[in-house]
Amino acid sequence: MKFYIEKELTNGRARVGKIETPHGDIQTPAFIVVGTKGTVKALTVEQVKELGAQAVLANTYHLYLQPGEEILKKTGKLQKFMNWDGPTFTDSGGFQVFSLGVGKDSKVSKVAESGEIANEVIEPAAKLVKIDEEGITFKSILDGSSHRFTPERSIEIQHKIGADIIFAFDECTSPFASKEYQIEAMKRTHRWAQRSLDYHRSKEESKVQALFGIVQGGRHKDLREESARIIGAMDFDGFGIGGSFDKEDIYNSVGWVNDILPKGKPRHLLGIGEPIDLFGGIENGIDTFDCVTPTRIARNGALYTRDGRINIMNSSFIDDLGMIDAECDCYTCTNYTRAYISHLFRSKEMLAATLASIHNLYFIVNLVKEIRQSMVEGKFEGFKKSFLERYY
Protein backbone atom coordinates (compact mmCIF):
# COMPACT_ATOMS: atom_id res chain seq x y z
CA MET A 1 0.00 0.00 0.00
CA LYS A 2 1.15 3.49 -0.78
CA PHE A 3 -0.28 6.85 0.14
CA TYR A 4 0.15 10.10 -1.72
CA ILE A 5 -0.97 13.54 -0.65
CA GLU A 6 -1.95 15.53 -3.69
CA LYS A 7 -3.14 18.73 -2.09
CA GLU A 8 -3.37 20.20 1.39
CA LEU A 9 -5.79 22.84 2.56
CA THR A 10 -4.36 25.94 4.14
CA ASN A 11 -5.69 24.94 7.56
CA GLY A 12 -2.81 22.49 7.71
CA ARG A 13 -4.87 19.41 8.37
CA ALA A 14 -7.20 18.59 5.48
CA ARG A 15 -5.73 16.90 2.45
CA VAL A 16 -6.64 15.37 -0.88
CA GLY A 17 -4.81 12.20 -1.73
CA LYS A 18 -4.70 8.67 -3.01
CA ILE A 19 -4.19 5.27 -1.42
CA GLU A 20 -2.77 2.64 -3.76
CA THR A 21 -3.59 -0.95 -2.88
CA PRO A 22 -2.93 -4.23 -4.69
CA HIS A 23 -6.57 -4.16 -5.76
CA GLY A 24 -6.78 -0.61 -6.97
CA ASP A 25 -6.63 2.99 -5.84
CA ILE A 26 -8.78 4.92 -3.41
CA GLN A 27 -9.17 8.62 -4.09
CA THR A 28 -9.20 10.26 -0.69
CA PRO A 29 -11.04 11.52 1.22
CA ALA A 30 -13.30 8.52 0.69
CA PHE A 31 -16.19 6.80 2.35
CA ILE A 32 -15.62 3.06 2.65
CA VAL A 33 -18.85 1.08 2.64
CA VAL A 34 -19.36 -1.56 5.30
CA GLY A 35 -19.86 -5.18 4.37
CA THR A 36 -19.47 -6.81 7.75
CA LYS A 37 -20.05 -10.40 6.76
CA GLY A 38 -18.57 -10.10 3.29
CA THR A 39 -21.68 -8.51 1.86
CA VAL A 40 -23.01 -5.00 1.82
CA LYS A 41 -26.43 -5.85 3.15
CA ALA A 42 -29.15 -5.99 0.49
CA LEU A 43 -26.77 -5.18 -2.37
CA THR A 44 -24.84 -7.07 -5.03
CA VAL A 45 -21.24 -6.02 -5.63
CA GLU A 46 -22.32 -4.70 -9.01
CA GLN A 47 -24.75 -2.36 -7.27
CA VAL A 48 -22.08 -1.36 -4.76
CA LYS A 49 -19.70 -0.59 -7.60
CA GLU A 50 -22.28 1.27 -9.64
CA LEU A 51 -23.18 3.59 -6.79
CA GLY A 52 -19.57 4.65 -6.71
CA ALA A 53 -18.06 2.85 -3.71
CA GLN A 54 -14.29 2.51 -3.93
CA ALA A 55 -13.68 -0.02 -1.17
CA VAL A 56 -15.45 -2.34 1.26
CA LEU A 57 -14.78 -2.98 4.94
CA ALA A 58 -15.58 -6.40 6.42
CA ASN A 59 -15.31 -7.72 9.95
CA THR A 60 -12.91 -10.25 11.43
CA TYR A 61 -15.16 -11.33 14.30
CA HIS A 62 -18.13 -12.08 12.09
CA LEU A 63 -16.20 -13.80 9.31
CA TYR A 64 -14.23 -15.82 11.86
CA LEU A 65 -17.43 -17.15 13.40
CA GLN A 66 -19.06 -17.72 10.05
CA PRO A 67 -17.94 -19.15 7.70
CA GLY A 68 -14.48 -19.29 9.32
CA GLU A 69 -11.22 -17.90 8.02
CA GLU A 70 -10.03 -21.14 6.45
CA ILE A 71 -12.90 -21.02 3.98
CA LEU A 72 -11.92 -17.49 3.05
CA LYS A 73 -8.29 -18.49 2.61
CA LYS A 74 -9.16 -21.50 0.47
CA THR A 75 -11.62 -19.61 -1.70
CA GLY A 76 -9.08 -17.00 -2.62
CA LYS A 77 -9.54 -14.57 0.25
CA LEU A 78 -12.14 -11.90 0.79
CA GLN A 79 -12.05 -10.35 -2.66
CA LYS A 80 -12.76 -13.59 -4.47
CA PHE A 81 -15.06 -14.95 -1.82
CA MET A 82 -17.43 -12.01 -2.07
CA ASN A 83 -16.67 -11.24 -5.72
CA TRP A 84 -15.45 -7.71 -4.97
CA ASP A 85 -12.31 -6.98 -6.95
CA GLY A 86 -11.61 -3.56 -5.46
CA PRO A 87 -9.75 -2.60 -2.28
CA THR A 88 -10.86 -4.13 0.99
CA PHE A 89 -10.45 -3.47 4.70
CA THR A 90 -11.12 -5.65 7.71
CA ASP A 91 -11.81 -4.43 11.20
CA SER A 92 -9.93 -6.40 13.82
CA GLY A 93 -12.88 -7.36 16.01
CA GLY A 94 -12.00 -4.68 18.52
CA PHE A 95 -15.34 -2.98 18.08
CA GLN A 96 -17.10 -6.16 19.17
CA VAL A 97 -15.33 -5.93 22.52
CA PHE A 98 -17.52 -2.88 22.96
CA SER A 99 -20.71 -3.77 21.12
CA LEU A 100 -21.02 -7.26 22.56
CA GLY A 101 -19.96 -6.14 25.98
CA VAL A 102 -21.74 -2.90 26.66
CA GLY A 103 -24.88 -3.75 24.75
CA LYS A 104 -26.90 -1.33 22.71
CA ASP A 105 -25.23 1.88 23.83
CA SER A 106 -23.91 4.05 21.04
CA LYS A 107 -20.22 4.79 20.82
CA VAL A 108 -21.20 8.38 20.11
CA SER A 109 -22.64 9.98 23.22
CA LYS A 110 -25.01 12.91 23.27
CA VAL A 111 -23.96 14.54 26.47
CA ALA A 112 -26.14 17.56 25.85
CA GLU A 113 -29.19 15.31 25.96
CA SER A 114 -28.26 12.80 28.59
CA GLY A 115 -26.52 15.39 30.74
CA GLU A 116 -24.37 12.74 32.24
CA ILE A 117 -20.71 12.14 31.96
CA ALA A 118 -19.41 8.96 33.24
CA ASN A 119 -19.05 8.68 36.88
CA GLU A 120 -19.63 5.03 37.20
CA VAL A 121 -17.22 2.63 35.66
CA ILE A 122 -18.75 1.18 32.56
CA GLU A 123 -16.77 -1.80 31.51
CA PRO A 124 -17.71 -4.45 29.03
CA ALA A 125 -20.16 -6.76 30.73
CA ALA A 126 -18.88 -10.20 31.47
CA LYS A 127 -21.80 -11.74 29.66
CA LEU A 128 -20.41 -12.08 26.17
CA VAL A 129 -16.87 -10.71 26.47
CA LYS A 130 -14.15 -10.98 29.09
CA ILE A 131 -10.98 -8.95 28.81
CA ASP A 132 -7.59 -9.76 30.22
CA GLU A 133 -4.09 -8.55 29.49
CA GLU A 134 -3.48 -11.23 26.89
CA GLY A 135 -6.69 -10.80 24.94
CA ILE A 136 -10.41 -11.41 25.11
CA THR A 137 -12.59 -14.43 25.64
CA PHE A 138 -15.97 -14.15 24.05
CA LYS A 139 -19.05 -16.16 23.32
CA SER A 140 -20.33 -16.65 19.83
CA ILE A 141 -23.52 -14.76 19.15
CA LEU A 142 -24.49 -17.61 16.85
CA ASP A 143 -24.29 -20.64 19.11
CA GLY A 144 -22.88 -19.50 22.45
CA SER A 145 -19.60 -21.34 21.92
CA SER A 146 -16.52 -19.90 23.58
CA HIS A 147 -13.66 -18.33 21.63
CA ARG A 148 -10.52 -16.35 22.25
CA PHE A 149 -8.94 -13.46 20.40
CA THR A 150 -5.51 -12.10 21.08
CA PRO A 151 -3.78 -9.43 19.01
CA GLU A 152 -1.75 -12.15 17.31
CA ARG A 153 -4.82 -14.24 16.61
CA SER A 154 -6.77 -11.30 15.19
CA ILE A 155 -3.94 -10.50 12.80
CA GLU A 156 -3.55 -14.15 11.86
CA ILE A 157 -7.23 -14.33 10.95
CA GLN A 158 -7.00 -11.05 9.05
CA HIS A 159 -4.07 -12.46 7.11
CA LYS A 160 -6.20 -15.40 6.09
CA ILE A 161 -9.14 -13.20 5.18
CA GLY A 162 -6.67 -11.23 3.12
CA ALA A 163 -7.96 -7.64 3.01
CA ASP A 164 -5.64 -4.96 1.66
CA ILE A 165 -5.83 -2.90 4.82
CA ILE A 166 -6.22 -4.51 8.23
CA PHE A 167 -6.45 -3.09 11.72
CA ALA A 168 -4.59 -3.76 14.95
CA PHE A 169 -6.59 -5.45 17.67
CA ASP A 170 -7.89 -2.82 20.07
CA GLU A 171 -10.59 -2.18 22.62
CA CYS A 172 -13.38 0.21 21.77
CA THR A 173 -14.73 1.69 24.99
CA SER A 174 -18.05 3.22 25.93
CA PRO A 175 -18.27 7.03 26.01
CA PHE A 176 -19.74 6.61 29.49
CA ALA A 177 -16.80 4.71 30.87
CA SER A 178 -14.89 6.47 33.60
CA LYS A 179 -11.61 8.16 32.78
CA GLU A 180 -9.81 5.61 34.91
CA TYR A 181 -11.20 2.84 32.78
CA GLN A 182 -10.41 4.74 29.57
CA ILE A 183 -6.79 5.01 30.68
CA GLU A 184 -6.58 1.35 31.55
CA ALA A 185 -8.17 0.27 28.25
CA MET A 186 -6.06 2.69 26.22
CA LYS A 187 -2.80 1.48 27.69
CA ARG A 188 -3.79 -2.09 27.04
CA THR A 189 -4.71 -1.16 23.47
CA HIS A 190 -1.22 0.33 23.07
CA ARG A 191 0.39 -2.91 24.21
CA TRP A 192 -1.90 -4.86 21.91
CA ALA A 193 -0.96 -2.51 19.05
CA GLN A 194 2.73 -3.34 19.45
CA ARG A 195 1.94 -7.05 19.55
CA SER A 196 -0.28 -6.76 16.47
CA LEU A 197 2.51 -4.97 14.67
CA ASP A 198 5.24 -7.42 15.74
CA TYR A 199 3.19 -10.40 14.64
CA HIS A 200 2.28 -8.77 11.35
CA ARG A 201 5.86 -7.84 10.48
CA SER A 202 7.01 -11.37 11.19
CA LYS A 203 4.77 -12.74 8.45
CA GLU A 204 4.94 -12.76 4.66
CA GLU A 205 1.48 -11.19 4.46
CA SER A 206 2.89 -7.88 5.65
CA LYS A 207 4.34 -7.44 2.17
CA VAL A 208 0.90 -7.24 0.58
CA GLN A 209 -1.39 -6.29 3.44
CA ALA A 210 -1.11 -2.96 5.24
CA LEU A 211 -1.64 -2.73 8.98
CA PHE A 212 -3.20 0.32 10.61
CA GLY A 213 -2.76 1.05 14.31
CA ILE A 214 -5.71 2.40 16.26
CA VAL A 215 -5.72 5.51 18.41
CA GLN A 216 -8.00 5.46 21.45
CA GLY A 217 -8.51 7.78 24.41
CA GLY A 218 -12.25 8.36 24.51
CA ARG A 219 -13.38 11.95 24.92
CA HIS A 220 -10.31 13.14 26.75
CA LYS A 221 -7.85 15.46 25.04
CA ASP A 222 -4.87 14.40 27.11
CA LEU A 223 -5.59 10.73 26.46
CA ARG A 224 -6.20 11.24 22.76
CA GLU A 225 -2.89 13.07 22.46
CA GLU A 226 -1.03 10.47 24.46
CA SER A 227 -2.52 7.70 22.36
CA ALA A 228 -1.66 9.51 19.12
CA ARG A 229 1.95 9.96 20.28
CA ILE A 230 2.40 6.33 21.21
CA ILE A 231 0.53 4.73 18.31
CA GLY A 232 1.90 7.33 15.87
CA ALA A 233 5.44 6.42 16.82
CA MET A 234 4.93 2.79 15.91
CA ASP A 235 5.75 1.60 12.40
CA PHE A 236 2.21 1.21 11.13
CA ASP A 237 1.25 1.75 7.49
CA GLY A 238 -1.58 4.01 8.52
CA PHE A 239 -3.83 4.78 11.44
CA GLY A 240 -7.36 4.30 12.58
CA ILE A 241 -9.00 6.64 15.01
CA GLY A 242 -11.40 4.63 17.09
CA GLY A 243 -13.29 4.57 20.31
CA SER A 244 -16.03 6.72 21.63
CA PHE A 245 -16.84 10.37 21.08
CA ASP A 246 -19.11 13.15 22.14
CA LYS A 247 -21.46 13.92 19.31
CA GLU A 248 -20.55 17.60 19.42
CA ASP A 249 -16.87 16.93 19.70
CA ILE A 250 -15.86 14.37 17.11
CA TYR A 251 -13.90 16.74 14.88
CA ASN A 252 -12.06 18.29 17.82
CA SER A 253 -10.88 14.87 18.93
CA VAL A 254 -9.83 14.10 15.40
CA GLY A 255 -7.90 17.36 15.17
CA TRP A 256 -6.00 16.71 18.41
CA VAL A 257 -4.96 13.31 17.14
CA ASN A 258 -4.09 14.28 13.59
CA ASP A 259 -1.83 17.09 14.71
CA ILE A 260 0.35 14.40 16.25
CA LEU A 261 0.09 11.47 13.83
CA PRO A 262 2.70 11.43 11.05
CA LYS A 263 1.40 13.38 8.09
CA GLY A 264 2.50 11.05 5.36
CA LYS A 265 0.36 8.10 6.38
CA PRO A 266 -3.40 7.69 5.86
CA ARG A 267 -5.86 8.16 8.69
CA HIS A 268 -9.11 6.28 8.88
CA LEU A 269 -11.92 7.43 11.15
CA LEU A 270 -13.55 4.24 12.33
CA GLY A 271 -17.31 4.00 12.31
CA ILE A 272 -18.19 7.62 11.73
CA GLY A 273 -20.35 8.80 8.89
CA GLU A 274 -23.07 11.38 9.51
CA PRO A 275 -22.83 14.22 6.97
CA ILE A 276 -21.70 16.78 9.53
CA ASP A 277 -19.07 14.36 10.82
CA LEU A 278 -17.70 13.82 7.34
CA PHE A 279 -17.08 17.53 6.89
CA GLY A 280 -15.60 17.80 10.35
CA GLY A 281 -13.42 14.75 9.93
CA ILE A 282 -12.07 15.74 6.55
CA GLU A 283 -11.41 19.27 7.69
CA ASN A 284 -9.36 17.83 10.51
CA GLY A 285 -7.27 15.51 8.43
CA ILE A 286 -9.21 12.30 7.92
CA ASP A 287 -8.62 10.39 4.67
CA THR A 288 -11.11 7.55 4.93
CA PHE A 289 -14.29 6.75 6.85
CA ASP A 290 -16.48 3.74 7.27
CA CYS A 291 -19.91 3.64 8.85
CA VAL A 292 -22.92 1.35 9.02
CA THR A 293 -25.35 4.22 9.27
CA PRO A 294 -26.24 4.66 5.60
CA THR A 295 -27.18 1.02 5.13
CA ARG A 296 -28.68 0.43 8.54
CA ILE A 297 -30.98 3.43 8.54
CA ALA A 298 -31.86 2.66 4.92
CA ARG A 299 -33.18 -0.73 5.95
CA ASN A 300 -35.17 0.98 8.65
CA GLY A 301 -36.76 3.47 6.30
CA ALA A 302 -34.66 6.60 6.93
CA LEU A 303 -33.31 8.28 3.82
CA TYR A 304 -30.89 11.11 3.23
CA THR A 305 -31.89 14.15 1.24
CA ARG A 306 -30.18 17.47 0.66
CA ASP A 307 -32.81 18.94 2.94
CA GLY A 308 -32.17 16.49 5.76
CA ARG A 309 -33.22 13.01 6.66
CA ILE A 310 -36.73 11.74 5.98
CA ASN A 311 -38.54 8.68 7.26
CA ILE A 312 -40.13 7.21 4.18
CA MET A 313 -42.61 5.27 6.30
CA ASN A 314 -44.34 8.49 7.32
CA SER A 315 -47.89 8.72 6.03
CA SER A 316 -47.14 11.86 4.06
CA PHE A 317 -45.10 9.88 1.53
CA ILE A 318 -47.80 7.38 0.60
CA ASP A 319 -48.90 9.48 -2.35
CA ASP A 320 -45.74 11.52 -2.89
CA LEU A 321 -44.79 11.14 -6.54
CA GLY A 322 -41.49 12.98 -6.18
CA MET A 323 -38.12 11.30 -5.92
CA ILE A 324 -36.41 10.70 -2.62
CA ASP A 325 -34.11 13.60 -3.47
CA ALA A 326 -34.91 15.66 -6.54
CA GLU A 327 -31.22 16.43 -7.07
CA CYS A 328 -29.93 12.89 -6.63
CA ASP A 329 -28.58 10.93 -9.58
CA CYS A 330 -28.59 7.49 -7.98
CA TYR A 331 -30.30 4.50 -9.55
CA THR A 332 -33.17 4.68 -7.08
CA CYS A 333 -33.88 8.34 -7.60
CA THR A 334 -33.67 8.17 -11.37
CA ASN A 335 -36.21 5.35 -11.50
CA TYR A 336 -38.58 5.37 -8.54
CA THR A 337 -40.94 7.66 -6.66
CA ARG A 338 -41.25 8.22 -2.93
CA ALA A 339 -44.72 6.67 -3.20
CA TYR A 340 -43.22 3.47 -4.59
CA ILE A 341 -40.48 3.25 -1.95
CA SER A 342 -43.09 3.97 0.70
CA HIS A 343 -45.21 1.14 -0.68
CA LEU A 344 -42.26 -1.27 -0.66
CA PHE A 345 -41.51 -0.51 2.99
CA ARG A 346 -45.13 -0.68 4.09
CA SER A 347 -45.60 -4.01 2.37
CA LYS A 348 -42.26 -5.23 3.72
CA GLU A 349 -40.87 -6.04 0.31
CA MET A 350 -37.17 -6.91 0.19
CA LEU A 351 -36.59 -4.48 -2.65
CA ALA A 352 -37.20 -1.65 -0.19
CA ALA A 353 -33.91 -2.38 1.56
CA THR A 354 -32.06 -2.57 -1.73
CA LEU A 355 -33.36 0.66 -3.24
CA ALA A 356 -33.01 2.54 0.04
CA SER A 357 -29.45 1.27 0.58
CA ILE A 358 -28.44 2.23 -2.93
CA HIS A 359 -29.72 5.73 -2.36
CA ASN A 360 -28.20 6.28 1.09
CA LEU A 361 -24.82 4.87 0.14
CA TYR A 362 -24.77 6.89 -3.03
CA PHE A 363 -25.68 9.98 -1.05
CA ILE A 364 -22.84 9.55 1.44
CA VAL A 365 -20.21 8.22 -0.96
CA ASN A 366 -21.02 10.99 -3.38
CA LEU A 367 -21.05 13.62 -0.65
CA VAL A 368 -17.46 12.74 0.23
CA LYS A 369 -16.57 12.89 -3.47
CA GLU A 370 -18.15 16.32 -3.69
CA ILE A 371 -16.20 17.41 -0.66
CA ARG A 372 -13.03 16.13 -2.30
CA GLN A 373 -13.84 18.00 -5.48
CA SER A 374 -14.52 21.18 -3.53
CA MET A 375 -11.07 20.82 -1.94
CA VAL A 376 -9.43 20.35 -5.31
CA GLU A 377 -11.14 23.50 -6.51
CA GLY A 378 -10.38 25.41 -3.33
CA LYS A 379 -14.06 25.77 -2.47
CA PHE A 380 -14.27 23.61 0.65
CA GLU A 381 -15.49 26.27 3.05
CA GLY A 382 -18.24 27.46 0.76
CA PHE A 383 -19.44 23.98 -0.02
CA LYS A 384 -19.44 23.00 3.63
CA LYS A 385 -21.43 26.05 4.62
CA SER A 386 -24.08 25.71 1.93
CA PHE A 387 -24.51 21.97 2.44
CA LEU A 388 -24.79 22.07 6.20
CA GLU A 389 -27.10 25.06 6.31
CA ARG A 390 -29.51 23.32 4.00
CA TYR A 391 -29.21 19.86 5.52
CA TYR A 392 -29.57 20.70 9.19
Add this chain to the structure above:
RNA sequence: GCGCCGGUCGGAUAGCGGCUAUUCCAGGAGACUGUAAAUCUCCGGCCCUUUGGGCAUCACUGGUUCGAGUCCAGUUCGGCGCA
Protein backbone atom coordinates in the same frame (compact mmCIF):
# COMPACT_ATOMS: atom_id res chain seq x y z
C1' G B 1 -89.90 -21.59 13.87
C1' C B 2 -86.68 -24.78 17.17
C1' G B 3 -81.77 -25.95 19.04
C1' C B 4 -76.62 -24.93 19.80
C1' C B 5 -72.55 -21.39 19.77
C1' G B 6 -70.92 -16.61 19.88
C1' G B 7 -70.52 -10.61 20.10
C1' U B 8 -63.88 -7.53 24.21
C1' C B 9 -59.60 -1.36 20.28
C1' G B 10 -59.52 -0.84 12.86
C1' G B 11 -58.62 -6.73 12.47
C1' A B 12 -57.45 -11.14 15.33
C1' U B 13 -57.22 -12.58 20.32
C1' A B 14 -56.50 -13.44 26.24
C1' G B 15 -59.23 -12.66 30.32
C1' C B 16 -61.00 -18.05 37.75
C1' G B 17 -66.71 -12.91 40.39
C1' G B 18 -61.78 -8.66 42.84
C1' C B 19 -55.79 -5.85 40.91
C1' U B 20 -53.80 -0.85 35.41
C1' A B 21 -58.76 -5.71 30.32
C1' U B 22 -53.71 -9.28 27.57
C1' U B 23 -51.02 -10.16 23.29
C1' C B 24 -50.16 -9.98 17.91
C1' C B 25 -51.12 -7.38 13.40
C1' A B 26 -52.60 -3.02 11.02
C1' G B 27 -52.10 2.55 12.22
C1' G B 28 -49.16 7.17 14.15
C1' A B 29 -44.20 8.88 15.41
C1' G B 30 -39.02 8.64 16.87
C1' A B 31 -34.15 6.44 17.12
C1' C B 32 -29.99 4.09 14.77
C1' U B 33 -22.20 6.32 13.88
C1' G B 34 -15.51 0.32 13.18
C1' U B 35 -23.61 -4.09 12.03
C1' A B 36 -26.00 -9.53 18.00
C1' A B 37 -30.14 -4.42 13.82
C1' A B 38 -35.15 -6.00 7.22
C1' U B 39 -33.94 -3.78 14.40
C1' C B 40 -35.41 -1.12 18.73
C1' U B 41 -38.41 2.54 21.58
C1' C B 42 -42.79 5.34 22.32
C1' C B 43 -48.16 6.55 21.23
C1' G B 44 -53.00 4.85 20.45
C1' G B 45 -61.36 6.13 24.42
C1' C B 46 -62.47 11.00 26.93
C1' C B 47 -61.07 15.02 30.35
C1' C B 48 -57.67 18.03 33.45
C1' U B 49 -54.38 22.45 36.61
C1' U B 50 -50.41 16.83 31.94
C1' U B 51 -42.61 14.58 35.23
C1' G B 52 -48.77 13.42 37.09
C1' G B 53 -54.04 12.72 37.94
C1' G B 54 -59.39 11.93 36.98
C1' C B 55 -63.49 9.51 34.33
C1' A B 56 -65.00 5.78 31.09
C1' U B 57 -65.22 1.12 28.41
C1' C B 58 -66.14 -5.52 26.95
C1' A B 59 -73.55 -5.58 21.66
C1' C B 60 -78.05 -3.41 24.53
C1' U B 61 -81.44 -3.36 28.93
C1' G B 62 -82.33 -5.03 33.58
C1' G B 63 -81.00 -8.25 37.67
C1' U B 64 -77.91 -11.14 41.45
C1' U B 65 -73.57 -9.47 44.36
C1' C B 66 -69.78 -5.62 48.97
C1' G B 67 -67.87 -6.05 43.86
C1' A B 68 -69.83 -8.22 36.96
C1' G B 69 -66.19 -8.34 30.65
C1' U B 70 -67.02 -12.87 33.66
C1' C B 71 -73.16 -15.24 36.83
C1' C B 72 -78.82 -14.80 35.60
C1' A B 73 -83.05 -12.97 32.49
C1' G B 74 -84.75 -10.45 28.37
C1' U B 75 -83.54 -7.92 23.78
C1' U B 76 -80.56 -7.55 19.49
C1' C B 77 -77.00 -9.00 15.86
C1' G B 78 -74.10 -12.98 13.64
C1' G B 79 -72.64 -18.23 12.66
C1' C B 80 -73.91 -23.36 12.44
C1' G B 81 -77.49 -27.33 12.60
C1' C B 82 -82.60 -29.08 12.26
C1' A B 83 -87.32 -28.16 10.23
